[in-house]
Amino acid sequence: MLNIDLHCHSTISDGTLTPEEVAQRAHAAGVDVWALTDHDEIDGVARARSAARALGMRHVGGVEISVTWAGKTVHIVGLQIDDTNAILKQGLIETRTGRQARGRAIAAELATVGIADAYEGALKFVANPDMMSRTHFARYIVELGICRDIPDVFNHYLSEGKAGYILHSWARLSDAVGWIRGAGGIAVIAHPGRYQFNDVAFGAFFDEFKQLGGTAIEVVTGSHTPDQYPYYAQVANRYGFLASRGSDFHGPLESRIDFGVLPPLPANVKPVWHDWF
Ligand code: AMP
Ligand code: MN
Ligand code: MN
Ligand code: MN
Numbered sequence: 001m002l003n004i005d006l007h008c009h010s011t012i013s014d015g016t017l018t019p020e021e022v023a024q025r026a027h028a029a030g031v032d033v034w035a036l037t038d039h040d041e042i043d044g045v046a047r048a049r050s051a052a053r054a055l056g057m058r059h060v061g062g063v064e065i066s067v068t069w070a071g072k073t074v075h076i077v078g079l080q081i082d083d084t085n086a087i088l089k090q091g092l093i094e095t096r097t098g099r100q101a102r103g104r105a106i107a108a109e110l111a112t113v114g115i116a117d118a119y120e121g122a123l124k125f126v127a128n129p130d131m132m133s134r135t136h137f138a139r140y141i142v143e144l145g146i147c148r149d150i151p152d153v154f155n156h157y158l159s160e161g162k163a164g165y166i167l168h169s170w171a172r173l174s175d176a177v178g179w180i181r182g183a184g185g186i187a188v189i190a191h192p193g194r195y196q197f198n199d200v201a202f203g204a205f206f207d208e209f210k211q212l213g214g215t216a217i218e219v220v221t222g223s224h225t226p227d228q229y230p231y232y233a234q235v236a237n238r239y240g241f242l243a244s245r246g247s248d249f250h251g252p253l254e255s256r257i258d259f260g261v262l263p264p265l266p267a268n269v270k271p272v273w274h275d276w277f
Contacts, residue, residue: 007246016251029260222257
């Protein structure tokens with residue numbers, strides 16, 4: 001059986017390894033088919049493709065787009081995208097705009113709870129200045145010794161309702177799905193188990209995503225707990241979604257799940273890659 005990992009990050013967004021290093025790590029862990037899915041940026045895709053080719057690993061063009069739906073942030077992964085598509089590129093530029101101003105606002109909020117100079121501190125961890133993310137703030141706060149690890153920083157400072165959280169408007173769901181489809185790609189709901197929706201909101205979200213032409217959902221991901229795998233397999237079947245699998249790897253010391261250790265998809269779902277090979 002092929003080991004397929006369709007969700008991870010590099011220094012192009014909030015990962016700690018370069019696209020080439022991520023490719024090597026995935027390959028070394030036994031991944032056969034791999035997509036790099038950086039947040040709101042596809043500059044790493046060509047590098048990922050070359051690195052994968054050099055290693056003899058199959059590569060799939062990917063991205064993870066930040067979306068605001070019903071006032072909440074959700075993530076939509078695009079797979080099999082053409083990374084030269086001009087409309088997708090422009091859409092991602094617009095989605096990224098405002099990350100630096102948001103970073104300033106996060107830093108100002110953190111200063112009110114005694115964490116000074118967080119903008120400059122976070123910036124030390126940023127490789128791509130357009131893609132300043134909460135993860136970079138989290139790394140700085142861990143470095144300061146204020147929190148023991150990144151999830152701890154999110155729990156205390158960076159999640160919704162916490163001191164350093166800044167409400168931000170990302171892309172529209174219709175735009176994100178449209179850009180992905182326009183670039184020849186498949187739109188996938190990333191880590192649904194992380195969203196704080198009630199059943200009614202989840203139903204509306206899945207229905208709207210499907211109406212827009214979204215076709216897949218992550219079932220096995222490093223962002224889900226094992227009990228969520230069978231649950232989202234059922235959801236996939238109920239809505240007629242294809243199922244995806246990916247580690248959501250961000251870095252060797254940070255990720256809940258490294259490459260090559262997630263279980264396969266449950267047997268009762270149709271994989272998003274069912275017609276790729
Ligand atoms: P941003 O796009 O700047 O809002 O940052 C979102 C990123 O923060 C996600 O892609 C994750 O990498 C990270 N993140 C969000 N919530 C958590 C959490 N509870 N624990 C660890 N990382 C998180
Ligand atoms: Mn991330
Ligand atoms: Mn995500
Ligand atoms: Mn991700």
